[in-house]
Amino acid sequence: xxxxxxxxxxxxxxxxxxGRRGGGGNGGGGNRGGNQGPPDLDEALxxxxxxxxxxxxxxxxxxxxxxxxxxxxxxRNAFTLPGLLIIVALAIWAATGFYLVDQSERGxxxxxxxxxxxxxxxxxxxxxxIDDVRMVNVTRVRSLTQTQSMLTRDENIVExxxxxxxxVADPRDxxxxxxxxxxxxxxxxxxxxxxxxxxxxxxDILTSGREILGSSVQSxxxxxxxxxxxxxxxxxxxxxxxxxxxxxxDAFDDVIRAREDRQRTINQGMAYANGLIPEAQGQAQRLVxxxxxxxxxxxxxxxxxxxxxxxxxxxxxNSPTIMRERLYLDTIAEIFGxxxxxxxxxxxxxxxxxxxxxxxxxxxxxxxxxxxxxxxEGELDPRVLERLRGSQSSTGSxxxxxxxxxxx
Numbered sequence: 001x002x003x004x005x006x007x008x009x010x011x012x013x014x015x016x017x018x019g020r021r022g023g024g025g026n027g028g029g030g031n032r033g034g035n036q037g038p039p040d041l042d043e044a045l046x047x048x049x050x051x052x053x054x055x056x057x058x059x060x061x062x063x064x065x066x067x068x069x070x071x072x073x074x075x076r077n078a079f080t081l082p083g084l085l086i087i088v089a090l091a092i093w094a095a096t097g098f099y100l101v102d103q104s105e106r107g108x109x110x111x112x113x114x115x116x117x118x119x120x121x122x123x124x125x126x127x128x129x130i131d132d133v134r135m136v137n138v139t140r141v142r143s144l145t146q147t148q149s150m151l152t153r154d155e156n157i158v159e160x161x162x163x164x165x166x167x168v169a170d171p172r173d174x175x176x177x178x179x180x181x182x183x184x185x186x187x188x189x190x191x192x193x194x195x196x197x198x199x200x201x202x203x204d205i206l207t208s209g210r211e212i213l214g215s216s217v218q219s220x221x222x223x224x225x226x227x228x229x230x231x232x233x234x235x236x237x238x239x240x241x242x243x244x245x246x247x248x249x250d251a252f253d254d255v256i257r258a259r260e261d262r263q264r265t266i267n268q269g270m271a272y273a274n275g276l277i278p279e280a281q282g283q284a285q286r287l288v289x290x291x292x293x294x295x296x297x298x299x300x301x302x303x304x305x306x307x308x309x310x311x312x313x314x315x316x317x318n319s320p321t322i323m324r325e326r327l328y329l330d331t332i333a334e335i336f337g338x339x340x341x342x343x344x345x346x347x348x349x350x351x352x353x354x355x356x357x358x359x360x361x362x363x364x365x366x367x368x369x370x371x372x373x374x375x376x377e378g379e380l381d382p383r384v385l386e387r388l389r390g391s392q393s394s395t396g397s398x399x400x401x402x403x404x405x406x407x408x
Contacts, residue, residue: 093128093129096128097125097126097127097128098123098124098125099123099124099125099126099133100122100123100124101119101120101121101122101123101124101135102121102135103121104121104137104138104139104140105121105135105136105137105138106118106119106120106121106135106136106138106171107119107124107133107134107135107136107171108133108134108135108136108171108172108175108176109126109131109132109133110131110132110133110134111130111131111132112130113132115172115176116131118171118172119133134175136168136171136174136175137168138167138168138169138171139167140167141165141166141167141235142165142166142167143163143164143165144163144164144165144166144182144185144186144189145161145162145163145164145240146161146162146163146186146189146190146193147159147160147161147162148160148162148190148193148194149245150193150194150197150198151197151198152197152198152200152201152202152205153198153199153200153201153202154201154202156202156244157244157245158197158202158205158206158242158243158244158245159241159242159243159244159245160193160197160205160239160241160242161239161240161241161242162189162193162214162217162237162238162239162240163237163238163240164185164189164221164234164236164237164238165234165235165236165238166185166232166233166234166235167232167233167235168231168232168233169231169232169233170231171231172231173229173230173231174230174231174232177228177229177230177231178228178229178230181230181231181232184228184230185221185225185230185232188221188224188225188228189217189221191224192217192220192221192224193217195220196213196216196217196220197213200213202244203255203256203259205242206242206243206244206252206256207256207259210239210242211239213239213242214237214238214239215237217237217239218234218236218237221234221237222234312327
């Protein structure tokens, strides 16, 4: 028999060390005042079962050794079990109300379908089945791509491939204002693209107008999103490709190449004009400045001569004869000073010695162009030659001296 069995005769209790020997001979129903050890496991379990049965309205366990009461326990309570179940259900319901909002998300709280608040990242609690929390990622960049064929302003068909990147800027508007934000932005992008392409020529879309096309579509699409209240913020709009329909792509390529050749020729002509026009303008400015300089020199010379004439006039009025002689001499000296001819006044009976003054003035051995031309053509006066021959044939000419006079 086990040591802890009720009513047993085994008195070797490992905790009491034989403390049950005193008192009555019945180990299970004797006095337990001297037992200082821990309670029995079976007895503790039995007490818990009794309490649970009493709470559920059942009967308590009978004690065999008491010999007393043999009737049933407390009367059963009909509300005990439902109350316990309700308490357990409330505990489970409260535990399911905790949720965690990630750092990249925002939570939109709806209470009975009505907007309540926007919760930030962290641990939160909301009553389940009453509040509905919808998580919205506000840091992820969403992408959208479309390829459409549309009509341009000059009634040509082009194919445009466009992509859009956007983020959620307002979680409340993103969740509540639009039922399907993805479909809404697709339709808005298609509308904005068709509106901008319909007002642009085809050649601009295919060549240099792609950047302008992208910026125009982005501004128009963002205005649509703001008016719809979708809570979407556009990041970039990229025009991936623009091309003519496949059936006429070769003809369009030829047209584009011809336009490029035309533009290149125009640029070359502009470069040549930009290099030639400044040079011509510089030459014209130089001629203008030369003319202005010549005009100023002529005016200055005329003024100098007028001043000189005025000064001579004053002297002439004082001494007319002297000034007339002086003017005559100055004029004759100026005229004959620049001519190589020599005038000689020779008497009829006087011999003549010809001095080559023009050659002497040129260093004795060189002849001027005028003297050479005169010697070649024989322009000497015949009378001078006759006098030279007569002087050489006459006797006694070696002792005579020639007389040279310069006529004035």
